[in-house]
Amino acid sequence: MTPDVSRPDRTLHSTLVGDHGPVVVFLHGLFGRGRNFGATVRAMQPHLRALLVDLPNHGASPWTDPVDYGQMAHAVAEHLRAGVAAEGPVHLVGHSMGGKTAMALALAEPDLVDHLVVVDVSPAGSGGGEEFEHLLGALSRIDLATLASLGDADRQLSREVPQPSLRGFLLQNLRRDGSGRLAWQANLDVLRRDLAVVTGDVPHADGARFDGPVLWVAGSESDYITDEDEPLMRRLFPRTRRVTVKDANHWVHSRQPQVFADVVLRFLDAP
Structure with missing residues (x-):
């Protein structure tokens, strides 16, 4: 059976892990689903609550046509407003396609985001x-x-x-x-x-910027982030720190889950 693509606003599928602490929302990359961050989230317990989101066209979430980062960011924003962000901003972690969705969301609706973590992707058109x-x-x-x-x-x-x-x-x-x-x-x-859209630029309005703290995490064995990407990243996200995880490829959180968890916890100033 083909999922209904006529209702892109249908509720996204997500799973909440943990019962206390700050909320961290995880957005996966292409071919993934929220539970891909499972090892990282287990390494972060019991310091936070983690919301593992299936992005549109993936996992148990609805399909859309076409693929559009603005639409994906809006769908995630609505999902958060109706749930974990109802009482205030949340921390947002996004890998690859999820990182671009997270950046688009932070630029369009900065009131929803406290800290932002972008994993092995840049706001410019990416490789792969x-x-x-x-x-x-x-x-x-x-x-x-x-x-x-x-x-x-x-x-x-x-x-x-x-x-x-x-x-x-x-x-x-x-x-x-x-x-x-x-x-x-x-x-x-x-x-x-729509692969050219998936690997393309993060959409943003002229003059848009997110002034909250941003951690930009790269894998040492990956070439998805280059020095040439940094000026654009810092123009859109002026409070950016860049960290490279050793012995990690594009899937940093899967290759080095404990190191990645430690890096993110330090950035969030968690226990």
């Missing part, structure tokens, strides 16, 4: 387009009609994606629908068509 095009194409070529199990999908995908850990990450997007057949939860067709 060819890699993501390859991965989206590989997923689209899996013959869902022939699948009896996730193992079948893994075997088909291994022809184009040899890394087992990456295949496992991608195949988390397969779930059984109401009829018991395996189907994609992520909106692969639209994400592939």
Whole structure:
């Protein structure tokens, strides 16, 4: 069954972890879902409450057409206003596509955001387009009609994606629908068509800036953030600090969950 794309304002799916402390909202990257930050959140307990959000076109959240950062930021903002941000601003952590959504939200609605953490992405057009095009194409070529199990999908995908850990990450997007057949939860067709938007610039109004504290976290083995990106980052986010995590690739929080958790907790001045 294809999810209804006619109601992009339908409630996003999220999970709240923890019962006390400041609220930190986590926004995942392309192909992900909120629970991708699970190891980081466990490392941060019991110091905070974590809201793990499935962004539009991912996980259990609704699909939209087209993909649009302004629309995604608005959807997250409305979700927060109706919930954890009803009584005041929250801390916001976003990785890759989620980082661009977080930046767009902070620029458009700064009253919702206390501290902002941007993980391995810049406000300028990012790299990874060819890699993501390859991965989206590989997923689209899996013959869902022939699948009896996730193992079948893994075997088909291994022809184009040899890394087992990456295949496992991608195949988390397969779930059984109401009829018991395996189907994609992520909106692969639209994400592939609008990939230039996903990897493009963060939208912002002329003169927009977020004056709250910002931590910009890069992986030492990643080239998604360059020195050339820094002037734009500091123009939009003047109170920016840049940190590089050693032995981490683009998925900093997955490669180094404890180090990443420690870095973020120090930035938030948590215990």
